[in-house]
Amino acid sequence: MEHVFIDKKSKNVFILLHGTGGNEYDLVNVAEMIDKNTSILGIRGNVNEGGMNRFFKRFAPGIYDLESYKNETNHLVETIKELSNKYNFKLENVTVIGFSNGANIGLGMIQEFPSLINNYVLFSPDYINSDKGFSNLEGMNIFLSTSRNDTMVDFENIIKLLSKLKNENANLDIYYGLGHRIEHEALIDVKNWYTKILKK
Template sequence: MDYFSIDGPLNEWIVLFHGTGGNEFSLLQIAGDIEPNANILSLIGNVGSRESRRFFSPLENGKLIRTDFNERVEEFLTTWHHIKPTNTEKITFLGYSNGANFILGILEKAPEIADCIVLMHPANLGYTFEGGSNVQIYITAGSMDTLAIPGDTMKLSKQLEQHFPNTTFKLVDSGHEVRDIEIDYLRKVLK
């Protein structure tokens, strides 16, 4: 899995997971808006290319291809073991759409991987959380989102709360896109 990093003056890291069709640069502005002084580690999905680039294979009939999904998560965890920032005060994973869904797969296997998790517009794809932690999780959803249905995302939030008690759900007036109101909200809660 390819990645790149940008050094910042804070002893804090934001790890970015783009959405479908994105790249390692897609979420830089959002990360900079949230905390301009953080170090950045941005990953690039290795399935597909250009407008179909993603972290795991496309869904089949609305469902994860579990074998592929689990293999991709394990590949990330192996990479993470070698690239994980050390001696840092805070690690935040931030993912949008496909990247947020991928982070959920990571949480299935490694519930204490980060101090904070931001899931922007994740889909409820039948995750199974056996463990949990006190990680702070923020989930955002668009009230008019037709790709990640907000009611299903709220159900996902309730499922997460059973294993991760510090889970917060925020519904914003948008579709599947990230809006300024969402970034403003995240900036406030992540300080």
């Protein structure tokens, strides 16, 4: 998968997963606002939809290809493992930051590989595979930004998602915003959240 690695000479690494139509550079400024000293690995989605980069296929907006979702989640995880070896960082020091489509495949990683990475920041996710739950998320730190006014997400789905994450004992911090976007106030909260994570 196409990617960029920005080495800040830190053991800590942000893995950035863009939204639909984005690329591996899209969230670099977001990451640097959270912590300018953490190294950055930006990854480009493997799927092209009408010229737009995505991490998995969909049949239409809000109607997802679950087979592609699972396959591309597996592919992303293998890519992350390979790149962690290439750039010599440990997955225990990684925080995944995803927006929209990138946040969705981040949730796929949590569902399918809960022991891989402990820290996730998910901006404007949807609950793609809502028939599949989560297992044993104790010790996992998740910051999730969502909105009751997000026209691209069914908020009832998000309520279901939050309940399942809590039931599996994830350390969950929730920011309620105004739409399908990354808000400045959310970034301030993430910065504070991340500072606490590093001190654990």
